[in-house]
Amino acid sequence: MDFNLTREQEMLRDMVREFAQRELAPKALALDAKGEFIHDIIKKTAELGLVGIITSKEFGGTGMGHLARMLMIEELSRIYASLGFFFQTGQIGMYAIENFGTPEQKQKYLPALCKADKIISTALTEAGGGSDPSAIQTTAELKGDEYIINGRKVMISEAPVCDLAIIVAKTGDKFSAFIVEKGTPGFTTSGKENYVGLRSLPVGDLVFTNCKVPKANLLGQEGKGLAVAIGGISAVGRTGVAGVALGTAEGAYAAAVKYAKERKLYGKPIAELQAIQYMLVDCNMEIETARWLCYKAAVLLDQGKSPRDAGDDITRCKLYSCDIASKVALRAIQIMGGYGTIPQYEITRRLNDSIELFTAAGTQEIMKNTLARSIIA
Amino acid sequence: MKNTHQVWVWIEHHKDVINVGSLGLLGKARELAQQLGGGNVAAVLAGTDSPQITEELFSYGADDIYLADDKSISLFDSESCAGFVAGLAREHKPEIMLWGATSLGKEIAARAAVKLDTGLTAHCIALDIVEIDNVTQLAASVSGWGGNAIIRIICPQKRPQMATVKAGIFPPARFEKRQGGIIRVKAAQSPARIEVIEVITAPERADAPEQAEVVVAGGWGMSSLGGLEQAAELAKLLGGSLGGTRPSVDAGWISHDKMIGQSGVSISPRLLITLGVSGAAQFTSTVQSSKFIMAIDKNPDAPIFEMADLGIIGDLPEILPRLIEKIKAVKDKK
Amino acid sequence: MPGDIAVCIKQVPHPDCLAKLSLDAARGTVNREGVPAVINPVDRNAVEASLRLREKLRNRVIALTMGPPAARKALEDALAMGADYAVHLCDRAFAGADTLATARALAGGIRSTGGIALIICGNTTIDSGTGQVAAQLAEMLDFPCVTDIEEIMPEDGASLLVKRAWEQGDIRVRVRLPAVLAVNAKINQPRLPNVLDIMAARQKEIKEWCAADAKVEAGCVGLAGSPTQFWQAGEFHARRQGEILRGSPDEMVAAAVDKLKKLELI
Numbered sequence: 021m022d023f024n025l026t027r028e029q030e031m032l033r034d035m036v037r038e039f040a041q042r043e044l045a046p047k048a049l050a051l052d053a054k055g056e057f058i059h060d061i062i063k064k065t066a067e068l069g070l071v072g073i074i075t076s077k078e079f080g081g082t083g084m085g086h087l088a089r090m091l092m093i094e095e096l097s098r099i100y101a102s103l104g105f106f107f108q109t110g111q112i113g114m115y116a117i118e119n120f121g122t123p124e125q126k127q128k129y130l131p132a133l134c135k136a137d138k139i140i141s142t143a144l145t146e147a148g149g150g151s152d153p154s155a156i157q158t159t160a161e162l163k164g165d166e167y168i169i170n171g172r173k174v175m176i177s178e179a180p181v182c183d184l185a186i187i188v189a190k191t192g193d194k195f196s197a198f199i200v201e202k203g204t205p206g207f208t209t210s211g212k213e214n215y216v217g218l219r220s221l222p223v224g225d226l227v228f229t230n231c232k233v234p235k236a237n238l239l240g241q242e243g244k245g246l247a248v249a250i251g252g253i254s255a256v257g258r259t260g261v262a263g264v265a266l267g268t269a270e271g272a273y274a275a276a277v278k279y280a281k282e283r284k285l286y287g288k289p290i291a292e293l294q295a296i297q298y299m300l301v302d303c304n305m306e307i308e309t310a311r312w313l314c315y316k317a318a319v320l321l322d323q324g325k326s327p328r329d330a331g332d333d334i335t336r337c338k339l340y341s342c343d344i345a346s347k348v349a350l351r352a353i354q355i356m357g358g359y360g361t362i363p364q365y366e367i368t369r370r371l372n373d374s375i376e377l378f379t380a381a382g383t384q385e386i387m388k389n390t391l392a393r394s395i396i397a
Numbered sequence: 398m399k400n401t402h403q404v405w406v407w408i409e410h411h412k413d414v415i416n417v418g419s420l421g422l423l424g425k426a427r428e429l430a431q432q433l434g435g436g437n438v439a440a441v442l443a444g445t446d447s448p449q450i451t452e453e454l455f456s457y458g459a460d461d462i463y464l465a466d467d468k469s470i471s472l473f474d475s476e477s478c479a480g481f482v483a484g485l486a487r488e489h490k491p492e493i494m495l496w497g498a499t500s501l502g503k504e505i506a507a508r509a510a511v512k513l514d515t516g517l518t519a520h521c522i523a524l525d526i527v528e529i530d531n532v533t534q535l536a537a538s539v540s541g542w543g544g545n546a547i548i549r550i551i552c553p554q555k556r557p558q559m560a561t562v563k564a565g566i567f568p569p570a571r572f573e574k575r576q577g578g579i580i581r582v583k584a585a586q587s588p589a590r591i592e593v594i595e596v597i598t599a600p601e602r603a604d605a606p607e608q609a610e611v612v613v614a615g616g617w618g619m620s621s622l623g624g625l626e627q628a629a630e631l632a633k634l635l636g637g638s639l640g641g642t643r644p645s646v647d648a649g650w651i652s653h654d655k656m657i658g659q660s661g662v663s664i665s666p667r668l669l670i671t672l673g674v675s676g677a678a679q680f681t682s683t684v685q686s687s688k689f690i691m692a693i694d695k696n697p698d699a700p701i702f703e704m705a706d707l708g709i710i711g712d713l714p715e716i717l718p719r720l721i722e723k724i725k726a727v728k729d730k731k
Numbered sequence: 732m733p734g735d736i737a738v739c740i741k742q743v744p745h746p747d748c749l750a751k752l753s754l755d756a757a758r759g760t761v762n763r764e765g766v767p768a769v770i771n772p773v774d775r776n777a778v779e780a781s782l783r784l785r786e787k788l789r790n791r792v793i794a795l796t797m798g799p800p801a802a803r804k805a806l807e808d809a810l811a812m813g814a815d816y817a818v819h820l821c822d823r824a825f826a827g828a829d830t831l832a833t834a835r836a837l838a839g840g841i842r843s844t845g846g847i848a849l850i851i852c853g854n855t856t857i858d859s860g861t862g863q864v865a866a867q868l869a870e871m872l873d874f875p876c877v878t879d880i881e882e883i884m885p886e887d888g889a890s891l892l893v894k895r896a897w898e899q900g901d902i903r904v905r906v907r908l909p910a911v912l913a914v915n916a917k918i919n920q921p922r923l924p925n926v927l928d929i930m931a932a933r934q935k936e937i938k939e940w941c942a943a944d945a946k947v948e949a950g951c952v953g954l955a956g957s958p959t960q961f962w963q964a965g966e967f968h969a970r971r972q973g974e975i976l977r978g979s980p981d982e983m984v985a986a987a988v989d990k991l992k993k994l995e996l997i
């Protein structure tokens with residue numbers, strides 16, 4: 021077993037780290053306060069080949085793989101989690117199209133997505149409950165060469181800005197996935213929700229009223245829509261959220277260490293107080309554990325394991341990382357005393373971001389259910 | 398004329414004004430020559446025939462001047478200048494050659510060192526004559542990393558021993574009216590491969606730290622002030638210039654041309670006030686000739702206090718507003 | 732331009748770690764153990780400047796370094812930025828070089844590479860920062876040299892127009908090729924390599940040359956070929972008879988202003 025990154029992965033990490041320092045670090049506070057979609061910055065990541073990092077070169081991607089993607093999300097989220105999270109959701113759709121799409125669909129959509137000329141959402145959740153897919157009420161009815169879609173998806177990342185969406189709707193008593201393009205009559209998006217964290221990530225609703233979608237837009241086979249969506253959400257979504265959690269924790273931890281070494285009480289840095297040291301040790305242990313769970317899941321995918329075969333590892337990395345991110349952020353706030361809750365110290369943002377991660381791509385409890393099922397199977 | 402133990406100084410000048418670093422080096426060269434046993438100090442001058450310049454060189458310490466008065470020699474052409482000075486050195490074999498560590502001076506010195514196949518020590522902060530293995534020689538000190546480390550470099554086998562020094566390290570000292578000899582020499586012009594198209598002299602920066610009588614130097618500790626407004630106010634109040642350390646340049650508070658230190662400018666003001674500057678050698682080595690240094694820092698162990706004439710141990714947000722107020726009160730009384 | 736561009740890069744300790752460096756007082760060498768290394772920051776500007784010229788002049792860019800085996804990483808970074816191939820001067824004989832010996836090794840590397848019309852260096856390094864290597868390299872190759880460059884404009888094939896900084900402003904200079912240029916950090920913002928460039932870097936060649944390959948005698952480079960020598964390390968003493976004030980902020984400020992007034996400093 022070799023715990024070293026390849027030289028390419030190392031260079032990628034350094035490059036993303038520098039990008040984050042240049043483009044995000046000076047602006048993070050302002051971006052968070054403004055809460056607007058950062059398409060300009062995302063375009064720059066596309067020029068660097070980051071948006072298509074798990075898409076094949078054939079379709080305009082760079083195909084560097086899942087561990088490279090994990091490193092990228094970790095580095096970006098260390099500075100500004102909203103941008104890391106963009107890759108979580110954006111790449112679910114790209115993964116689904118590449119793995120389940122027809123050759124025409126891949127050619128049509130992937131190159132523009134890799135360039136971030138187009139933004140894609142993936143929509144499963146409805147108001148009736150995200151954890152329970154059977155609550156999906158949206159329907160797609162085949163009439164001639166078209167499906168007619170009716171329903172509403174809620175809490176969808178990038179919904180207010182998306183150019184296309186993958187949605188899961190009921191076809192009869194089964195579920196199917198569709199690609200719906202912006203501008204299709206009957207397809208509208210609603211304004212954005214005001215979330216406390218991940219402020220540069222616009223989240224909102226997708227609304228379908230007698231929306232006619234050509235048959236060619238069916239993604240994967242009819243009736244297999246859940247497999248399409250869950251495959252992507254697992255391999256890309258859960259690992260992505262885990263990476264965002266890891267980076268968020270690292271960012272909070274780094275700030276806490278720096279503060280503990282600088283802040284002096286009783287004539288010496290508070291880092292010399294054992295109570296503070298113990299908190300730092302806990303953070304350090306948790307981050308290191310999360311990191312290896314995350315890297316392992318990514319490596320398994322790079323080795324060609326299916327999302328199902330890598331399922332336990334994916335579940336563990338999502339569950340654990342998202343669990344510790346908020347813990348680390350809270351400890352960082354505690355270490356920083358009264359300054360910790362002042363937004364300018366950029367720690368409350370870490371906490372706010374981390375609590376968005378519990379639910380995204382499947383709640384912590386659903387992760388536990390999944391793992392439990394596997395354990396007792 | 399005694400030919401041994403000579404110490405030479407390359408003279409940089411522009412528009413009939415001698416670079417103050419070159420003038421300071423003449424004084425230092427006198428000291429070194431004495432320690433060597435009383436040799437001559439020679440200034441090497443090219444590209445001018447101004448009598449003011451030569452007179453000034455004598456009064457700042459030169460015994461002799463090697464003068465190539467051909468005005469077509471451009472100090473901007475390091476290749477020709479290095480050829481000229483190396484030729485002279487081969488002939489007269491000086492023991493030591495000193496150069497201002499300026500943008501142009503460094504280029505000439507570096508090339509000359511190759512021509513003479515000898516060592517060149519950069520950005521020296523102290524020069525001493527020492528005896529090692531029975532050889533009397535130059536020990537040139539340069540700053541190392543962090544804290545107050547210095548490294549002393551020697552050139553035991555090759556001659557001349559060469560060093561570059563930033564302006565401000567050795568402040569110029571005028572000697573009593575002295576007379577010396579001008580030795581006129583011809584500079585063989587090599588065909589220029591560099592053509593100077595335009596020299597754009599920046600308008601004298603009135604607020605340049607290296608020229609100011611009073612300098613306020615801001616360090617990383619200014620982060621506690623949330624910026625530099627108060628530091629700027631103090632500088633303005635004292636009619637001085639605001640400069641800073643490398644971290645404060647990196648933080649964007651202070652422009653690069655006002656960075657004080659080994660990678661920036663050296664200063665020798667009447668009064669230097671440091672605000673949250675820890676006192677790393679790369680900084681302190683270039684401010685040591687300031688007349689009076691007052692340091693404000695919250696860390697009683699900060700090395701800056703070791704070189705301060707007056708120190709205030711305290712938190713900048715507490716000290717600075719009070720200091721500004723108090724100085725205002727003094728000024729208002731006048 | 733009839734010839735290639737060589738860009739000289741040095742691997743240095745990470746800027747945040749300079750404070751952790753120490754000197755091996757016995758040998759006068761730097762302990763770099765455990766300190767991460769990077770390309771000297773301004774050398775990335777030099778690579779960027781080379782690549783921009785290549786875009787106009789369609790020649791090749793060759794990255795050159797003299798350094799220990801680990802310095803290969805610096806070359807890989809330059810290749811990822813876009814350099815065509817690299818030369819690594821790597822030999823125990825090169826160790827302990829002063830600037831003269833460094834320039835000699837680099838000059839050997841340039842000569843052995845052949846066909847170089849332009850050499851671009853950084854103006855100065857962050858670890859020892861003498862800023863002497865470029866001019867010494869030029870002298871050894873008998874090339875003209877301009878340092879502290881903030882702008883490069885290609886002219887015809889035979890010369891370049893450059894803007895250099897100096898203490899009193901700027902100078903615009905035309906320099907005949909072949910030449911050595913040293914650039915400062917103002918000249919450009921170095922590009923970040925994109926993912927494809929990073930993956931392609933592995934396919935590019937890094938030639939590893941010992942002293943003999945660079946056709947320099949082992950005695951002329953490294954410690955043996957260095958006229959300057961480390962003598963001793965010490966502490967910098969600029970001690971003054973300082974008075975350190977104590978008391979409340981108001982008391983200290985009052986005492987300080989009194990003193991400054993007495994000495995007629997304000």
Ligand SMILES: Cc1cc2nc3c(=O)[nH]c(=O)nc-3n(C[C@H](O)[C@H](O)[C@H](O)COP(=O)(O)OP(=O)(O)OC[C@H]3O[C@@H](n4cnc5c(N)ncnc54)[C@H](O)[C@@H]3O)c2cc1C
Binds near residue numbers: 141174175380382386
């Ligand atoms: C920032 C963000 C971005 C999102 N982006 C998208 C997107 O792009 N596309 C998309 O489709 N959705 C998206 N979602 C929605 C997300 O997938 C859902 O929030 C999630 O599936 C949970 O659904 P819910 O909010 O309706 O909670 P519910 O499903 O109502 O769950 C409520 C609580 O019950 C618990 N619970 C539910 N079932 C069980 C069980 N069987 N056993 C134990 N406990 C259970 C849950 O863990 C939770 O604590 C996003 C959410 C967030 C916060």
Ligand SMILES: Cc1cc2nc3c(=O)[nH]c(=O)nc-3n(C[C@H](O)[C@H](O)[C@H](O)COP(=O)(O)OP(=O)(O)OC[C@H]3O[C@@H](n4cnc5c(N)ncnc54)[C@H](O)[C@@H]3O)c2cc1C
Binds near residue numbers: 862864
């Ligand atoms: C504290 C300290 C002080 C020193 N002082 C002196 C001194 O005064 N005189 C002296 O002769 N030596 C000195 N040295 C030795 C000096 O560090 C080495 O000679 C070093 O190899 C090159 O010098 P530099 O880093 O100062 O280069 P600089 O002249 O500052 O470098 C300018 C440019 O030259 C190129 N370059 C430099 N080194 C290499 C390389 N190895 N490979 C490829 N390109 C390169 C790069 O483009 C670089 O940006 C000192 C060393 C230390 C540790």
Ligand SMILES: Cc1cc2nc3c(=O)[nH]c(=O)nc-3n(C[C@H](O)[C@H](O)[C@H](O)COP(=O)(O)OP(=O)(O)OC[C@H]3O[C@@H](n4cnc5c(N)ncnc54)[C@H](O)[C@@H]3O)c2cc1C
Binds near residue numbers: 615621672749
């Ligand atoms: C080759 C090389 C060249 C270099 N060249 C230069 C150069 O030209 N110029 C330069 O400056 N540096 C240079 N450096 C960097 C140098 O080593 C130091 O890192 C730097 O000078 C430190 O700057 P500082 O004192 O502002 O910061 P720090 O060392 O971080 O010190 C900050 C100080 O502020 C104090 N402080 C903090 N908060 C407060 C408060 N609230 N109230 C009062 N005091 C407070 C702290 O106690 C501390 O003493 C160079 C380094 C190398 C290796």
